[in-house]
Amino acid sequence: MADEADSPVDRPQFTDDFRCDFETLLKWRRDVRRFKRDPLPVGKLDNLLRLADLAPSVGNSQPWRIVVVGSEEKRDKVIACFETQNELASQKYDRDQALRYKQLKLAGLREAPVHLAVYCDTDPVQGAGLGRATMPETLAYSAVGMIHTFWLAARSEGIGVGWVSILEPETVSTILQVDANWQLVAYLCVGYPEEEHVDPELERARWQARSPLKSRIFTR
Amino acid sequence: MADEADSPVDRPQFTDDFRCDFETLLKWRRDVRRFKRDPLPVGKLDNLLRLADLAPSVGNSQPWRIVVVGSEEKRDKVIACFETQNELASQKYDRDQALRYKQLKLAGLREAPVHLAVYCDTDPVQGAGLGRATMPETLAYSAVGMIHTFWLAARSEGIGVGWVSILEPETVSTILQVDANWQLVAYLCVGYPEEEHVDPELERARWQARSPLKSRIFTR
Numbered sequence: 001m002a003d004e005a006d007s008p009v010d011r012p013q014f015t016d017d018f019r020c021d022f023e024t025l026l027k028w029r030r031d032v033r034r035f036k037r038d039p040l041p042v043g044k045l046d047n048l049l050r051l052a053d054l055a056p057s058v059g060n061s062q063p064w065r066i067v068v069v070g071s072e073e074k075r076d077k078v079i080a081c082f083e084t085q086n087e088l089a090s091q092k093y094d095r096d097q098a099l100r101y102k103q104l105k106l107a108g109l110r111e112a113p114v115h116l117a118v119y120c121d122t123d124p125v126q127g128a129g130l131g132r133a134t135m136p137e138t139l140a141y142s143a144v145g146m147i148h149t150f151w152l153a154a155r156s157e158g159i160g161v162g163w164v165s166i167l168e169p170e171t172v173s174t175i176l177q178v179d180a181n182w183q184l185v186a187y188l189c190v191g192y193p194e195e196e197h198v199d200p201e202l203e204r205a206r207w208q209a210r211s212p213l214k215s216r217i218f219t220r
Numbered sequence: 221m222a223d224e225a226d227s228p229v230d231r232p233q234f235t236d237d238f239r240c241d242f243e244t245l246l247k248w249r250r251d252v253r254r255f256k257r258d259p260l261p262v263g264k265l266d267n268l269l270r271l272a273d274l275a276p277s278v279g280n281s282q283p284w285r286i287v288v289v290g291s292e293e294k295r296d297k298v299i300a301c302f303e304t305q306n307e308l309a310s311q312k313y314d315r316d317q318a319l320r321y322k323q324l325k326l327a328g329l330r331e332a333p334v335h336l337a338v339y340c341d342t343d344p345v346q347g348a349g350l351g352r353a354t355m356p357e358t359l360a361y362s363a364v365g366m367i368h369t370f371w372l373a374a375r376s377e378g379i380g381v382g383w384v385s386i387l388e389p390e391t392v393s394t395i396l397q398v399d400a401n402w403q404l405v406a407y408l409c410v411g412y413p414e415e416e417h418v419d420p421e422l423e424r425a426r427w428q429a430r431s432p433l434k435s436r437i438f439t440r
Contacts, residue, residue: 010416011378012241012248014241014245014378019376021238024234025232026275027274029274049433050433051243054243054246056371056383059427059428060428062431062436064436065438066436067438068437069439069440070439101350104350106350117440126431130427130428131386133309134386134387137357137360140361144364145364145368148276148368152242156234158234165351167354167355176440184355196230196231200280202279207279207280207348208281209280211282213269216282217286218285219287219288219289220289220290
């Protein structure tokens with residue numbers, strides 16, 4: 001099957017310096033909930049999306065659908081949805097934990113200059129169904145790879161991303177009037193962070209610290 | 221809430237050179253299905269998993285569970301599961317497309333020195349349920365972020381990763397005898413690539429090319 005155009009080429013070599021900086025990027029990625037209101041520079045969002053679009057996808061289906069939410073009215077409705085669900089979530093905890101929950105800052109929807117709703121097309125033509133017959137959830141997983149790529153690319157430019165999941169997906173889809181085939185994967189706040197931290201907000205607020213990796217590795 | 225230990229610090233500055241190399245990393249990440257049999261150097265897998273464990277997770281729950289599949293017997297059973305599902309998948313296409321499907325190389329299970337089954341604990345204690353009341357699928361999405369981090373870190377060391385999804389998850393879980401609460405997110409082949417390509421295998425084989433990004437961006 002190989003012809004000249006298809007032949008393998010020399011792979012790029014990454015340096016120790018690059019790997020060291022990449023580890024720094026992973027450590028500083030963070031979920032950001034405290035944003036400055038400053039807009040992103042012209043063209044910046046487009047460039048981050050261009051990089052994010054390099055993410056892997058099942059069957060090369062590229063099933064992510066990115067909705068840039070600019071309408072103030074629609075943003076306000078999403079914020080109301082978050083506030084309702086956040087209140088409901090707090091009621092699931094006992095008194096002390098509910099009080100601690102309510103003190104957490106879990107989203108920066110009001111301040112973030114950019115709102116992105118990331119959807120997955122659950123029945124894309126592209127890819128001809130390859131790779132997803134037994135695990136159709138790999139379509140949504142492909143969208144997650146796109147989001148994570150976006151997150152890292154943003155962080156490498158000093159831009160923060162916060163993933164808001166305390167939302168009722170159907171309500172968001174009604175607000176945004178998207179295709180019935182689309183499944184909400186994430187609602188992202190994007191902008192310059194007001195503060196910079198190497199540790200997660202939930203660890204700083206003593207809600208949940210990270211635990212040792214060895215408890216997550218098994219052999220068979 | 222801020223005290224001295226919690227105060228924000230100066231963020232790291234990433235250079236244009238780093239961002240340029242990071243873009244190269246994204247472009248060369250690739251899903252690898254053609255592996256050399258050479259084992260990874262001692263300690264390499266542990267280091268990649270350490271980096272992958274820096275991935276974001278809902279409520280800081282770190283719900284990924286990584287099974288290193290070393291048993292030849294279990295690997296053989298997983299390979300048999302792949303072969304069965306791959307044959308079934310080919311039967312969904314009409315004659316010409318089925319022939320083309322069968323010519324595709326979709327997994328490198330026989331050659332890859334490392335097999336990882338990545339699971340998600342669907343009811344982890346860690347995180348106390350935060351952020352997943354309305355979207356419990358964010359647990360599996362967190363595992364995907366871990367996998368994608370692993371993939372990029374591996375690639376930065378010249379190591380290839382292939383994500384095999386043509387598997388019946390329940391069969392794999394039975395083979396690996398994992399906790400009933402665990403959901404299979406991905407089965408990964410890991411090793412040094414036999415060939416290096418900047419374009420996806422499915423694009424080279426003319427199964428599915430990538431399409432323009434603008435078709436995936438919407439405004440509301």
